[in-house]
Amino acid sequence: MTRRPTSRAPSGPRPPWSIETFAAACDGCGACLPACPEQILAKGDDGLPVIDFSRGGCTFCGDCATACVPRNGRPAALDRTVFDAADRLPVLARLGAACISIQGVTCRLCGDPCDPHAIKFRPLPGGRVLPEIADESCNGCGICVSACPVGALSMAPLVRA
Structure with missing residues (x-):
């Protein structure tokens, strides 16, 4: 039952x-x-x-x-x-402060499996890159969350305008 x-x-x-x-x-x-x-x-x-x-x-x-x-x-x-x-799912990827790429360590693991290419990496001086999530491209699949080695990504509810 x-x-x-x-x-x-x-x-x-x-x-x-x-x-x-x-x-x-x-x-x-x-x-x-x-x-x-x-x-x-x-x-x-x-x-x-x-x-x-x-x-x-x-x-x-x-x-x-x-x-x-x-x-x-x-x-x-x-x-x-x-x-x-x-x-798409009614969620969007969100990047937290624990991201090692933001802290200066080269990492692009979240962007590799992202099929809609919603995660881009903006070059910064000194060879660093800053990950950026394009909300309009994110389908909410969440594959980036499990790919992150430090748990810096999460999924947040999509707020419709």
């Missing part, structure tokens, strides 16, 4: 293709967790799936949505037919 989630807040963003009424539609069955080939989905503080970017980034493959099926009169909580494509 599936345990009904508590009302606690999630501890991360929901998986791609989450419907607007995700918390009401998801019964916490967990079918999406093992379906994720990147293994980045985990149960959040409320018992429902969230993305754990410390494990890696989202490739938007859709396997989580395929595993999510309507149950007990509820709609599927992840539905690729509602959205043509989850080309």
Whole structure:
């Protein structure tokens, strides 16, 4: 029997293709967790799936949505037919002060796996580079978070204008 989630807040963003009424539609069955080939989905503080970017980034493959099926009169909580494509998650990469590149150590590990090329490196005098994140290019995949050797990157909620 599936345990009904508590009302606690999630501890991360929901998986791609989450419907607007995700918390009401998801019964916490967990079918999406093992379906994720990147293994980045985990149960959040409320018992429902969230993305754990410390494990890696989202490739938007859709396997989580395929595993999510309507149950007990509820709609599927992840539905690729509602959205043509989850080309972005509602989060943006944010760089913290712990970044060793900012501190003068040559590092570009966060930019290497960034497929949308949202992380650029601006040359500074003395051969240093300053990482900069282009919000308009960031798709929220989070691959940069797990690539950072010092944990200087995080994902922050996208604020829509």
